[in-house]
Structure formats: C-alpha cells, structure tokens
Amino acid sequence: MTRSSKKGPYVDPRILKKIEGKKPGTTGVIKTWSRACQIAPEMVGFTFGVHNGKDHIEVFITEDMVGHRLGEFSLTRKFTKHGGKMQKDLEQKKKEAEISAAQAAKGATESKK
Numbered sequence: 001m002t003r004s005s006k007k008g009p010y011v012d013p014r015i016l017k018k019i020e021g022k023k024p025g026t027t028g029v030i031k032t033w034s035r036a037c038q039i040a041p042e043m044v045g046f047t048f049g050v051h052n053g054k055d056h057i058e059v060f061i062t063e064d065m066v067g068h069r070l071g072e073f074s075l076t077r078k079f080t081k082h083g084g085k086m087q088k089d090l091e092q093k094k095k096e097a098e099i100s101a102a103q104a105a106k107g108a109t110e111s112k113k
Contacts, residue, residue, distance in 0.1 A: 009067075012037040019046055031056050035071025050074035 003010060012034040019030065024045025031049040044063055049056030050070045057074040065073070081087060 009038040009040070010036060011040050015048075016040070016042070019043060022046075029056070029058055032070065035069065035074065037070050039065050039068055039070060041066050052076045 012032070015030070015032055015034060015037055018032075019027075019042065027046065029047050029049040031051070033051045035050060039061055041063075043061045044066065045061065047058055047060045048070060050059050050073065051057075052074045053076050059070065059073040083090075
C-alpha cells in the first residue's frame with residue numbers, strides 16, 4: 001500500500017545526514033538498515049550497504065531507482081536452482097560445448113594467419 005500523498009515520501013533523516021555535504025563518487029559504502037527508506041534524487045551516485053537480515057548488500061543508486069525503496073534492491077532470500085543432478089548434467093554439457101566452440105573458433109583464426 002502506498003504512502004499518503006499529503007505526508008510525502010519517507011526518507012530516513014539519518015541517511016540524509018550521512019550523505020550531507022559529501023560527493024557521490026568519493027565516499028565509500030554507506031551502511032544502512034533502513035530498507036523502507038525511499039530513494040531521493042540527492043542519493044544518486046552514492047553506494048549504500050543495505051542490510052538484508054544477514055549481510056549488507058552494496059547497491060549503487062542510479063536515476064532509474066529514484067522513488068523506489070532501498071529494500072527492493074537488497075533481496076532477503078537466496079535463490080537455489082531447481083533440478084538437482086539432472087540439471088547439473090545439462091549445465092556441464094552446455095559448458096563443454098561452449099569451450100569446444102571457443103577452441104574451434106580460436107583454431108580457425110590461427111590457421112588463417
């Protein structure tokens with residue numbers, strides 16, 4: 001559910017205080033636990049370490065992210081592949097095919113020289 005328009009966007013004042021007077025490229029990672037904080041235009045260019053419950057995930061803020069929440073870019077669940085052994089075998093065959101194709105292409109270019 002969205003926030004009321006009369007209240008305005010929620011931007012954590014502690015985050016604004018941390019980036020106040022700093023240049024976007026020179027500062028390091030700014031750690032934050034405030035996942036609900038909305039990304040403001042002043043934050044563009046900074047790198048935030050957004051906590052996902054276990055680690056701080058580095059998120060570089062771009063213009064496209066303005067208006068979204070910091071937590072949207074720091075996933076809390078780790079995706080594990082589906083498929084088991086059969087999927088592993090298919091991936092192994094695909095990797096071998098790519099390697100052999102690369103070697104064939106390399107051999108073809110060397111023979112032309």
